[in-house]
Amino acid sequence: MVRIIGLMSGTSLDGLDMCYTEFEFKEDKWNYKIIKAQDEQYPLELKQQLATAQNMSALEYARLNSDYGLYLGRRVKEFIENNGLEPDYIASHGHTIFHQPSSRFTAQIGSGAGIAAESGVDTICDFRTIDVALYGQGAPLVPVGDRNLFANFDYCLNMGGFSNISFDSGENRSAYDISPVNYVLNHYTRMVGLEYDKDGEIARSGKVNEKLLSKLDNLDFYTQKGPKSLGREWVEEVVIPLIDSFGLSLEDKLSTFCEHVAVQIGSHIKSGKVLLTGGGAFNKYLVERMSAKAPQCEYIVPDSLTVNFKEALIFAFLGALYVYDIPSCLKSVTGAKYDNIGGALYKARVK
Numbered sequence: 001m002v003r004i005i006g007l008m009s010g011t012s013l014d015g016l017d018m019c020y021t022e023f024e025f026k027e028d029k030w031n032y033k034i035i036k037a038q039d040e041q042y043p044l045e046l047k048q049q050l051a052t053a054q055n056m057s058a059l060e061y062a063r064l065n066s067d068y069g070l071y072l073g074r075r076v077k078e079f080i081e082n083n084g085l086e087p088d089y090i091a092s093h094g095h096t097i098f099h100q101p102s103s104r105f106t107a108q109i110g111s112g113a114g115i116a117a118e119s120g121v122d123t124i125c126d127f128r129t130i131d132v133a134l135y136g137q138g139a140p141l142v143p144v145g146d147r148n149l150f151a152n153f154d155y156c157l158n159m160g161g162f163s164n165i166s167f168d169s170g171e172n173r174s175a176y177d178i179s180p181v182n183y184v185l186n187h188y189t190r191m192v193g194l195e196y197d198k199d200g201e202i203a204r205s206g207k208v209n210e211k212l213l214s215k216l217d218n219l220d221f222y223t224q225k226g227p228k229s230l231g232r233e234w235v236e237e238v239v240i241p242l243i244d245s246f247g248l249s250l251e252d253k254l255s256t257f258c259e260h261v262a263v264q265i266g267s268h269i270k271s272g273k274v275l276l277t278g279g280g281a282f283n284k285y286l287v288e289r290m291s292a293k294a295p296q297c298e299y300i301v302p303d304s305l306t307v308n309f310k311e312a313l314i315f316a317f318l319g320a321l322y323v324y325d326i327p328s329c330l331k332s333v334t335g336a337k338y339d340n341i342g343g344a345l346y347k348a349r350v351k
Helices: 044-055 058-083 112-119 129-133 143-149 182-192 198-204 210-217 232-244 250-266 284-293 304-323
Strands: 002-009 016-026 029-040 089-092 095-100 105-109 123-125 155-159 162-169 172-180 271-277 296-300 344-346
Touching: 002 058, 002 304, 016 058, 016 304, 029 058, 029 143, 029 304, 044 058, 044 095, 058 105, 058 112, 089 112, 089 304, 095 232, 105 129, 112 123, 112 344, 123 304, 143 162, 143 172, 143 304, 162 250, 172 182, 172 250, 182 232, 182 250, 198 250, 198 284, 210 232, 210 250, 232 250, 250 284, 271 304, 284 296
Parallel strands: 002 089, 089 123, 155 271, 271 296
Antiparallel strands: 002 016, 016 029, 095 105, 123 344, 155 162, 162 172
16 A cells, blocks of 8 residues: 655646545555545746746746745645645656657656655656657656556546547557647636636637638647647647637637537547546536537546546556556657656655
8 A cells, every 4th residue: 555645737727736545556456545635726926937937047947946846845744734644655747837759858847855845755756757758758647547547438538738538559558638628728718817617608608710610620730640749839839829810709719619629539539438537527518519529429527536636646646656666658658669667756854
């Protein structure tokens, strides 16, 4: 039995997820139990810093990496003390600022040393960089958790800042990013003071612009074959300028982009039992459009803990794999030279 707190901060900047989970590896099978989970929004100043970190000077970036790690450590320590938890490890994804695997470079901010120092708990972090160094995409990392924890589904589809899918194809696990989702939708709702479009009601009130939809559906990324992943750079440089060039109302922008997401997901999932998680699972309009594009799919939204904390749960699991010395990055998913064990360990104290 190993007890780990998984930390996740998504690209949509909706806040910090903390998930305290017990894992047991018995008879070649992983079992897990979520004991306690909590999410919280970021302070406005920190949120703005994370949103603009890619434009910082080297000194500013280094300071934020340290400060954010210390912040995470303090938040986890309070989470532990308030709930009487006894974790063996913390496993932190960090917050992605740069993701350029074609240049063999990725950066998730949030010092693991700072987390360990403030929390007093050994901390595993930096899960993506070894895979990228091995010519992999460094993403997605969730599929190894999908295979081991949610094997009773044909597909696992997560819709957060980006949508990503994983499924078994023969003996291998296949997975990749499909399209942006909340990174784009929330970008536009924040312009009118809303963190998100509740239930997709704003999108429901708009109309799909067929010309914009066609241009979105024909972007180069969607024709690429093999392992591939998305980062905010592509969205900010390509997707948002394209949407803005049409001068649409907020309602029509959201309606058109929801249709785009539904089209792209429908091109990858035609039928089967689909586990649906992430913030996008609560967008009723978007899920309706996805169901309309693939009526033979059975989209299953699990219990609220799994929906809200699946990625934090999975990163806790990646921490467990690190502890057990089991590969967490699959070459069949990322395109790396070989399966590898992602992560770096910061010891909080000498035992």
